[in-house]
Amino acid sequence: MTDPHLSARHRPRAALAMAERSARQVLGSGSLGRLTELLDLDPGLVLDDFTTPAARRALADAELLVTGWGCPPLDRRVLDAAPRLRAVVHTAGTVRHHITDACWERGIAVSSAAAANAVPVAEYTVAMILLSNKRILDIARDYRAERRTIDWNERYPDAGNYRRTVGILSASVIGRRVIELLRPYDLDLRLYDPYVTAQEAEELGALQVGLRELFAGSDVISVHTPLLPATQGLVSRELLAAMPDGATLINTARGAVVDQDALTEELVAGRIRAVLDVTVPEVLPAASPLYDCDNALITPHIAGSKSGELRRLADLAIGEIENYVTGRDFAHPVRPEILDRSA
Incomplete structure (x- = not known):
């Protein structure tokens, strides 16, 4: 059942930014359904290249990006194309591969599912x-x-x-x-x-x-x-x-x-x-x-989340998006000052 407090709020415009395989494996139909309740999001559009016309259109309006494995770097050029971007919720662990100094300089809030x-x-x-x-x-x-x-x-x-x-x-x-x-x-x-x-x-x-x-x-x-x-x-x-x-x-x-x-x-x-x-x-x-x-x-790097365990990543990310939508702080924020000694 949809939370009436959430449904009464404006749904932020958002986009998925990750490899298509990541979206398919991490965000099942149930997770995508929950995301579309919380966000103004096209679940069929998954950005793995920020230079395409479709990506440029999505970035222009996006307030929040839901990222995952395979997300391209959010460098200064990408951020210039995303003037409304305020937050990134990552459905995996480390954000080192796509969160750049430009993100911190812009004051973008970042959350990660590293704990999951x-x-x-x-x-x-x-x-x-x-x-x-x-x-x-x-x-x-x-x-x-x-x-x-x-x-x-x-x-x-x-x-x-x-x-x-x-x-x-x-x-x-x-x-x-x-x-x-x-x-x-x-x-x-x-x-x-x-x-x-x-x-x-x-x-x-x-x-x-x-x-x-x-x-x-x-x-x-x-x-x-x-x-x-x-x-x-x-x-x-x-x-x-x-x-x-x-x-x-x-x-x-x-x-x-x-x-x-x-x-x-x-x-x-x-x-x-x-x-x-x-x-x-x-x-x-x-x-x-x-x-x-x-x-x-x-073993072939299998200790991390695999198969059914990927749902835990999606659940944490959805919880963080609920926090954002309702005006609460992220429960699992990524802070730039500790990145020099963390994953």
Whole structure:
């Protein structure tokens, strides 16, 4: 049922700006119906190129853009063609690919569904932490190969999650969610984030430690730092070498945060384990030795929102549009002053 308070308001003129596939997958018929209740919007027009005549006509009147994966950059030239634009609601995570300095200079309000996209990434991470400590992948591989009764306690005396140490690299939105989800377990949580104080880490439920201490003292290390110039190659050869034998590195952030050559050497040698949802390049060459490492689980960047989980992104974005239409502040604003240290 339509909210009478919403229906009584003027519907802002808006446009969809994203790849057509993004619109099809993220915004199902139900979401599009809700958007057309809130906004004066042509659901059949999806802008993936701002230079076309249709895009120019849409931009000229748009007060709000609903953006998604594949949205072209909103640079100064595009904004000149959109003199009435006041807000952007992004149906995905990072806005770095399309929100430019010109947007902030114009005072455009920006919201992102990063909090919604963080949920499945955190869930994937927690599952992999628990499976890694339990040595499930190793045991399943051995059982499949040997097909007999084995004393798993003897073979894997370190298996299990009781009082194991998990290191979280970065208290990002996802990193914080992972810590929250891990609180009920009998794990010792450690955190490295230069922007978080010891008291803040304790309030989150983790012990603040130094970067090398995180790697040297953790059974599992989960990487959640955004890829920035300062974090490229942050997980260096030296840090990987400091990891205890048999420890596991989980990376759901960006492949370039890790020195992949050094990681490959460690994995080929069999000294540590890894769960990699991201690599450099994003699809490894067919000849990469990582494909053949029994101690490496590689997934094709699937930790984020997939299939039915995409509806969560749409729901958050629609909630933000309701906030805008009713004159409330965004619940999930993107602020330019923290972009230099966030995704």
